[in-house]
Amino acid sequence: MYSPPRMAQPNPSQRVHGARPIVLVGLMGAGKSTVGRRLASRLSLPFVDADTEIETAAGMTVSEIFAKFGEPYFRDGERRVIARLIDGRPKVIATGGGAFVNDETRDLILTQATAIWLDADLRVLAERVKRRDTRPLLSGRDPLPVLRELAAVRNPLYALAHIRVPSANAPHEVTVAAILKELGK
Template structure:
């Protein structure tokens, strides 16, 4: 396993992969981070939907979570090609052992962590497009996911709190952690 790098100011030498629960801000923060670093941005969920010709919700419904995670792993492996870029992943991507190993070995993983209350407020706007939140209380489901996933997310070498403040504050915290 390659050690996590701390690039020189202005020099990012590998992909940056944002991980965390849904609603943590991976896509929004990722776009802004990429812009500030003059790198390209890729949302793995969007890439998965493009490759499959289906939405994530449709894939879960038709094929189940296990098949979805297999496709997700293949897409993320393609995206982590050594070229510096910012990649936002789906909330469950880092939970897969193979995907997690790939990210930790070939990229700089950053865990965007937020309180369940903040996550619930953020995902309320798009709860219908989130298969793991269907049928039930979003806050309770997010709390259960956090209990299982946070110890795994904590394996990421960089941990950033995503607060209910402007996303630029989160971007600034990431840049500081990267030595930028």
């Protein structure tokens, strides 16, 4: 039976990243990895993609993990990898779209990092994700209805992030500049 995720509250005093990791959250296609790389470069920080770390640890792709073991197994590995990545050292971390839904992961991010929600219009996201067929939650499905379902559950949780930045249908540097402004950089 489905039980709604617990809603942890971010500490507003922890908004500016200082020496804390910066963690990008949001739906698939929001640009977390691409924006994350560019943001890390602008801040002279290391960049880590949680999905890449999961794939390296598992020796298989995210799609293969989903197909072989299922989503709950993947989410447990994702939780463990993100807990390892949030080690108190400054860096930029791109998470998978579902990572912030996990209560433990969300609490860790909100208390030990600066969470930034890359929020984009669902039609923009649908266009972006159509370009890659490696997303297991979209396998053989029309992306827009799937994204609507995911947004209904996830957006209230993403809204708990310390910072919300629109991820518009514009060059990624626009999003990076908006994040830097929010961080006071």
